[in-house]
Amino acid sequence: MAKGLYISKAFAIATVVLTVSSIAGIIGMMIAYETARSNNPPTPPPTPVITTPYPTGPPLSMRLPGNLIPESYDIFLHPQLYTVMTNATNQSLIFTGNSTVYFKCLKNTKTIILHSKEQYLSSVKVTDLDKGQSIKVEDTVLYNNESNFLEIRLGGLLMENGSYSLFTEFEGYLFKDLAGFYLSSYKRGPGSEDNTERMFGNETIVVELDERYIAASQMQPTDARKVFPCFDEPAMKATFKVAIIHRPGTHALSNGKVTGRRLEDIDGEMWVVTSFQETKKMSTYILAFIVSNFDFKESENRVPIKTYARPEAITAGHADFAASITGKILSFYESPRGFGMNYPLNKLDQIALPDIIAGAMENWGLVTYRETSLLYEDGVSSTANAELIATLIAHELAHQWFGNLVTMKWWNDLWLNEGLATYISYMGVDNIKPEWNMKDLIVLNEIQPAFQVDSLASSHPLSSKEDDIQTSSDITELFDVITYSKGAAVMRMLEDYMSERVFMIGLRKYLQASQYNNTVPKDLWEYLQKAWNENGDSTNISEIMNTWTNQMGYPVITINTTSGEVFQKHFLLNQTSDYNFVWQLRIKIMVEGKQMPSVDLKTKSSSSPDFISKNDKWVLANVNCTGYFRVNYDPANWDRLVSQLERDLHKIPVINRGQLIDDAFNLARAKQINVTLALNTTKYLRNDTEYIPWESALRNLDYFILMFDRSEVYGPIQAYMRYQVSGLYEHFENFTMNSTAIDRLSHTEQYNHINSISVACSNDIQDCQQMVTNFFDDWMNNKTSNNIHPNLKSVIYCQAIAAGGEKEWEFAWGQFQNAAIATEKDKLRYALSCTKKIWLLSRYLEYTLDPDMIRKMNAISTINYIAKNVAGQAIAWNFVRANWDYISYEFDGGVMSLGGLIEGVTKRFSTDFELKELKQFQNNYNDELGSASRAVEQAIERTQANIKWVKENKQTVLEWFRRETSESS
Numbered sequence: 001m002a003k004g005l006y007i008s009k010a011f012a013i014a015t016v017v018l019t020v021s022s023i024a025g026i027i028g029m030m031i032a033y034e035t036a037r038s039n040n041p042p043t044p045p046p047t048p049v050i051t052t053p054y055p056t057g058p059p060l061s062m063r064l065p066g067n068l069i070p071e072s073y074d075i076f077l078h079p080q081l082y083t084v085m086t087n088a089t090n091q092s093l094i095f096t097g098n099s100t101v102y103f104k105c106l107k108n109t110k111t112i113i114l115h116s117k118e119q120y121l122s123s124v125k126v127t128d129l130d131k132g133q134s135i136k137v138e139d140t141v142l143y144n145n146e147s148n149f150l151e152i153r154l155g156g157l158l159m160e161n162g163s164y165s166l167f168t169e170f171e172g173y174l175f176k177d178l179a180g181f182y183l184s185s186y187k188r189g190p191g192s193e194d195n196t197e198r199m200f201g202n203e204t205i206v207v208e209l210d211e212r213y214i215a216a217s218q219m220q221p222t223d224a225r226k227v228f229p230c231f232d233e234p235a236m237k238a239t240f241k242v243a244i245i246h247r248p249g250t251h252a253l254s255n256g257k258v259t260g261r262r263l264e265d266i267d268g269e270m271w272v273v274t275s276f277q278e279t280k281k282m283s284t285y286i287l288a289f290i291v292s293n294f295d296f297k298e299s300e301n302r303v304p305i306k307t308y309a310r311p312e313a314i315t316a317g318h319a320d321f322a323a324s325i326t327g328k329i330l331s332f333y334e335s336p337r338g339f340g341m342n343y344p345l346n347k348l349d350q351i352a353l354p355d356i357i358a359g360a361m362e363n364w365g366l367v368t369y370r371e372t373s374l375l376y377e378d379g380v381s382s383t384a385n386a387e388l389i390a391t392l393i394a395h396e397l398a399h400q401w402f403g404n405l406v407t408m409k410w411w412n413d414l415w416l417n418e419g420l421a422t423y424i425s426y427m428g429v430d431n432i433k434p435e436w437n438m439k440d441l442i443v444l445n446e447i448q449p450a451f452q453v454d455s456l457a458s459s460h461p462l463s464s465k466e467d468d469i470q471t472s473s474d475i476t477e478l479f480d481v482i483t484y485s486k487g488a489a490v491m492r493m494l495e496d497y498m499s500e501r502v503f504m505i506g507l508r509k510y511l512q513a514s515q516y517n518n519t520v521p522k523d524l525w526e527y528l529q530k531a532w533n534e535n536g537d538s539t540n541i542s543e544i545m546n547t548w549t550n551q552m553g554y555p556v557i558t559i560n561t562t563s564g565e566v567f568q569k570h571f572l573l574n575q576t577s578d579y580n581f582v583w584q585l586r587i588k589i590m591v592e593g594k595q596m597p598s599v600d601l602k603t604k605s606s607s608s609p610d611f612i613s614k615n616d617k618w619v620l621a622n623v624n625c626t627g628y629f630r631v632n633y634d635p636a637n638w639d640r641l642v643s644q645l646e647r648d649l650h651k652i653p654v655i656n657r658g659q660l661i662d663d664a665f666n667l668a669r670a671k672q673i674n675v676t677l678a679l680n681t682t683k684y685l686r687n688d689t690e691y692i693p694w695e696s697a698l699r700n701l702d703y704f705i706l707m708f709d710r711s712e713v714y715g716p717i718q719a720y721m722r723y724q725v726s727g728l729y730e731h732f733e734n735f736t737m738n739s740t741a742i743d744r745l746s747h748t749e750q751y752n753h754i755n756s757i758s759v760a761c762s763n764d765i766q767d768c769q770q771m772v773t774n775f776f777d778d779w780m781n782n783k784t785s786n787n788i789h790p791n792l793k794s795v796i797y798c799q800a801i802a803a804g805g806e807k808e809w810e811f812a813w814g815q816f817q818n819a820a821i822a823t824e825k826d827k828l829r830y831a832l833s834c835t836k837k838i839w840l841l842s843r844y845l846e847y848t849l850d851p852d853m854i855r856k857m858n859a860i861s862t863i864n865y866i867a868k869n870v871a872g873q874a875i876a877w878n879f880v881r882a883n884w885d886y887i888s889y890e891f892d893g894g895v896m897s898l899g900g901l902i903e904g905v906t907k908r909f910s911t912d913f914e915l916k917e918l919k920q921f922q923n924n925y926n927d928e929l930g931s932a933s934r935a936v937e938q939a940i941e942r943t944q945a946n947i948k949w950v951k952e953n954k955q956t957v958l959e960w961f962r963r964e965t966s967e968s969s
């Protein structure tokens with residue numbers, strides 16, 4: 001999956017939620033649903049096969065016993081969905097189906113245990129394939145707990161080495177819960193109101209003829225079991241033969257190539273039966289099934305690549321960009337410089353879905369994306385949109401090998417999938433867009449965010465213990481920054497250590513040896529070690545890497561440039577570490593602009609003459625931040641570095657200019673250096689126009705803004721920012737005014753151009769505010785033509801709405817509703833949160849509760865945008881508390897979603913009063929916080945740390961900003 005965009009899961013269309021608490025509940029729900037939607041009498045439900053009362057106590061283990069090994073499945077799926085509603089149709093969200101799993105028995109047993117969730121089973125049959133006889137099913141038990149175990153108790157014995165099959169017939173529902181086989185929908189064409197009223201029984205219901213429906217799937221991590229009963233663990237690889245039965249006029253996609261399509265009369269209705277080629281041996285979580293009326297754009301390649309999207313988007317050319325780069329990235333991966341191995345399947349489909357829980361999902365041969373992650377429009381989408389699309393495609397394609405062909409044995413090593421795919425995606429994009437400098441941007445996009453999360457006491461190691469990861473929520477929690485970004489950072493460090501050439505040789509060996517199989521980190525180290533040894537090196541790779549994968553956090557190394565001493569210590573932001581961690585690391589050094597030999601550190605402390613500053617020369621460690629650690633120096637060397645920056649900034653590599661700032665600010669927060677030293681590292685920025693240092697500084701200063709934008713410190717902060725940014729703003733001003741020239745700027749210059757406007761406008765530089773207002777007014781007056789350069793849309797919309805009032809807001813809301821492409825919608829949705837008018841923000845918050853206004857998948861990020869605005873802080877927090885019952889019920893489903901919401905609305909908390917409110921909230925809801933309980937706990941900790949930080953630093957910070965601005969003015 002692609003990270004970053006986890007959203008709410010549990011949203012059922014019907015007003016009842018589907019739980020497997022009792023069969024009666026399901027049947028009741030089915031009837032309620034049927035009668036609400038159709039005037040046909042409800043079909044009586046089939047007799048349940050499950051007869052035993054539901055055991056609720058947890059089984060000893062949530063893991064399958066491993067005595068039965070699936071080899072292949074035959075699956076029939078029959079969704080009854082109409083993708084287009086007409087006057088004459090009744091929508092139906094039922095899907096029925098049957099599946100046969102063929103399996104081997106490794107140990108005599110009288111029970112079959114596999115997974116099934118939220119399904120209604122109507123038939124269960126077991127056959128002894130060796131004897132050709134059926135085996136009596138005595139009882140079928142569905143555990144009412146997180147194991148999702150379906151236990152089939154047999155009258156006869158399954159024998160060791162015997163071959164058997166299990167047939168099940170099932171029924172489920174397509175809900176908008178973004179999990180398993182689910183419903184997605186969109187309105188055809190902007191703003192069309194082609195509705196009609198229909199009688200259902202004695203009730204009038206509005207049928208939206210413009211709504212289009214899609215049945216889509218998302219199995220990762222544990223929802224294949226929601227579609228058909230299966231052995232739903234990643235190491236239970238099997239082949240899958242799939243047939244989908246769907247309405248004429250729709251088409252079906254799955255992992256395999258379509259091998260047949262025929263019309264069939266079923267109970268007097270005509271259906272299309274689409275059969276798919278049997279898959280390769282694979283895990284259940286990368287299965288995919290889609291029924292839609294989408295069109296596609298085909299691209300030339302060794303294997304056919306089709307990019308699917310809404311027909312309107314295909315016609316408008318929104319899939320062209322994705323289609324044009326996918327083949328190139330795939331070919332690079334296949335090439336000898338890449339993985340040296342062909343893409344294992346004979347077709348690749350990718351599809352942009354209106355609703356999906358992740359940013360994208362790597363289903364083998366049928367990759368699913370959010371629309372914002374795949375669709376691009378020239379002249380409307382920005383450089384950042386292009387980068388996101390390229391990065392996600394490169395990530396998901398990397399998974400076709402790393403993840404799909406070779407899979408982690410169990411979810412505790414999820415980082416093997418995600419860390420590698422994330423790291424490799426930078427190679428993939430760098431290969432097609434070398435001018436983007438992706439290999440530098442990884443520091444901002446992955447490494448700094450990983451440093452942030454990994455410096456909290458609540459972090460966790462990359463590899464968890466297998467036994468600690470049992471339930472679906474244990475697994476879901478692992479889809480986090482550590483798994484993705486730290487995983488990538490650690491891979492980058494290892495690659496730098498081994499050299500790219502040798503590292504890639506090792507990866508190729510690993511792929512060759514492990515294909516169609518499952519692995520643990522030891523396997524990866526083994527093949528990298530082989531490549532390493534062949535290269536004539538003998539250092540033990542697993543010994544080095546275990547210090548990075550098995551210990552949480554990372555070290556700060558402190559260098560004394562007088563004595564040459566160096567020591568490492570677990571770096572924590574808010575407390576001292578209780579652990580005696582030691583990492584094995586390589587320190588790359590530069591002295592006064594000259595690269596020196598690296599020094600390896602394997603013990604707590606050491607010393608080297610290479611760290612000693614001679615003749616007052618500065619020493620810089622961790623060149624290009626290839627090591628996953630922070631660096632602290634003695635004060636004299638910090639001063640030497642800071643004055644070098646002010647004298648001639650180009651002597652220090654651009655990544656390190658950013659990293660010096662990031663390290664200094666974080667060391668100051670951890671009280672290892674003075675806060676004034678950290679602030680001093682930003683003074684030279686007046687003369688820097690590069691993106692990486694600016695962006696590093698802005699992210700760190702953001703904390704100061706959050707802590708102080710409701711206090712008297714804010715005035716001097718703004719004055720300082722105005723002074724610092726004025727040069728940068730002028731540097732880019734010609735490009736702002738003559739936007740055709742923007743395309744001549746480099747990729748990162750384009751990003752810093754946006755920063756210059758955002759900082760200038762939000763700190764009240766009059767020219768800037770006038771400029772954005774003019775651009776926005778032009779658009780309001782010409783409605784149809786928007787002449788704002790795609791890169792600048794987001795910042796100009798936001799700043800113009802901030803400077804404007806109701807008129808600007810209403811105009812943007814209208815544009816939001818009518819925008820034809822999701823990337824444009826997202827920019828407007830963000831910009832709407834920038835208004836300073838509290839009543840507008842308040843109304844906007846209410847819209848997040850109405851999925852017709854703000855799609856459910858976007859509700860939480862919208863609330864967070866509003867909370868980020870100082871004018872929205874208090875009302876967003878009040879809103880979340882006032883609507884907690886609804887929010888926690890509707891938006892729950894991924895730990896990420898509610899956790900992210902709590903984090904978003906409490907980020908600014910830094911007063912005793914806010915702490916009290918937070919604790920009260922925790923008390924009030926206690927058991928009902930669900931997946932947010934950890935986030936609330938963390939928010940309390942964070943608030944306490946903030947209160948302390950503000951107390952200790954406010955006066956110093958105020959004086960520093962006052963001093964700096966009085967000198968400058």
Ligand SMILES: *[C@@H]1O[C@H](CO)[C@@H](O)[C@H](O)[C@H]1NC(C)=O
Pocket residue numbers: 086087196197
């Ligand atoms: C659907 O019904 C509406 C009113 O009931 C009618 O105006 C419209 O023409 C009908 N459309 C079709 C395609 O039959």
Ligand SMILES: *[C@@H]1O[C@H](CO)[C@@H](O)[C@H](O)[C@H]1NC(C)=O
Pocket residue numbers: 076078097098167245
């Ligand atoms: C499974 O469903 C398909 C499609 O409805 C049907 O053709 C097939 O006969 C079913 N299999 C069994 C064993 O009932």
Ligand SMILES: *[C@@H]1O[C@H](CO)[C@@H](O)[C@H](O)[C@H]1NC(C)=O
Pocket residue numbers: 201202203
């Ligand atoms: C509509 O039908 C329902 C159930 O059949 C019944 O309870 C209700 O009273 C009816 N309403 C009207 C207005 O006839």
Ligand SMILES: [Zn+2]
Pocket residue numbers: 001002003362395399417418421
């Ligand atoms: Zn992924």
